Amino acid sequence: MSKMNSLSKALEKVNLNDAASSSSPRKAKPQRTRRLKNAPVEPFRFFDLPSEIRLRIYGFVLFTPRRRRTPLRTTGNVGASSKRNPPLSPTSHRVALFLTSRRMHNEASDYFYSTQTFRLFHIQDYSRMPTIRAIAPQYRPSIATIELILGSSWTAPPREWTVNHSLGLEEMVRIRTFKVFIECDPSHPVFEGFRISKDYYTDFAGDLLNEVLSRLPNLEYVEFDAWPSVRKSGALMKRLMEDVRAAGRKIAWGPDRGWTDFDGEEFSDDVYGIRAHEKAQEQAKQEKDRLMKAQEEARELARLNGFPPPQMLPLPLLSPYLND
Numbered sequence: 001m002s003k004m005n006s007l008s009k010a011l012e013k014v015n016l017n018d019a020a021s022s023s024s025p026r027k028a029k030p031q032r033t034r035r036l037k038n039a040p041v042e043p044f045r046f047f048d049l050p051s052e053i054r055l056r057i058y059g060f061v062l063f064t065p066r067r068r069r070t071p072l073r074t075t076g077n078v079g080a081s082s083k084r085n086p087p088l089s090p091t092s093h094r095v096a097l098f099l100t101s102r103r104m105h106n107e108a109s110d111y112f113y114s115t116q117t118f119r120l121f122h123i124q125d126y127s128r129m130p131t132i133r134a135i136a137p138q139y140r141p142s143i144a145t146i147e148l149i150l151g152s153s154w155t156a157p158p159r160e161w162t163v164n165h166s167l168g169l170e171e172m173v174r175i176r177t178f179k180v181f182i183e184c185d186p187s188h189p190v191f192e193g194f195r196i197s198k199d200y201y202t203d204f205a206g207d208l209l210n211e212v213l214s215r216l217p218n219l220e221y222v223e224f225d226a227w228p229s230v231r232k233s234g235a236l237m238k239r240l241m242e243d244v245r246a247a248g249r250k251i252a253w254g255p256d257r258g259w260t261d262f263d264g265e266e267f268s269d270d271v272y273g274i275r276a277h278e279k280a281q282e283q284a285k286q287e288k289d290r291l292m293k294a295q296e297e298a299r300e301l302a303r304l305n306g307f308p309p310p311q312m313l314p315l316p317l318l319s320p321y322l323n324d
Contacts, residue, residue: 151183225254
């Protein structure tokens, strides 16, 4: 009985928490160092950086879009202005950069407007980029590239398509290359019955280009590009190239159409490629007639010799558009 009493007293003295604490002692929490609220913050001397590094930083802030999957700002689907302009960063980022200081505003805005391609006039391709008429006059000297897109509204060009002092072309002293993109040539015979006259849009585009060339002070090159249906031997391109050469400017070629100085298309007698198309059609017809004649001779030979008629293969698809 005495042994049982001593065992019960010993069990009462046992504490599970003590055993746990003795086997795995708790780790002491590290004390967090509190920052001094009144500690002086030394400003970063941004303008001591070389200009190349500053421009690189401006590029990151101005042309870094949001990382989340949201539709980017549309720039249209025609011409260099729709393909070569980099995606823009959020508006809040750009505005914050421009409002930092006067010097940063001058440097960042000059970099922004010098790296964009702006359109001379608006066309209906849902581009949100402003035309040069909507840009504030203080930024016009920074613009380095502008583009004219011809072919839109070829039956009735908009009234806003006029070259006057409101465009500010005389102030764009940085422009060396003027881009011209042609969507279609209304002088082509396929437009017969829909156009006002054969030379209406050709004369309109030529007069418009002459006005622009006379107002850009330091222009050296005019770069032409177009959709595949436009030919250098057409009336529209011939008029535009003659006006550029008469103004003493040099001609360059854009990447989309693939024109070069040595392709010979400008001096082709087949102005719109109609003769080449008719020739290809005639060759396809002759090849089809030859195959049909060969099949007919094979059937006749089999009939004369008492053989069953041979199984004829279907004629291949012969199209002038498939010929190289």
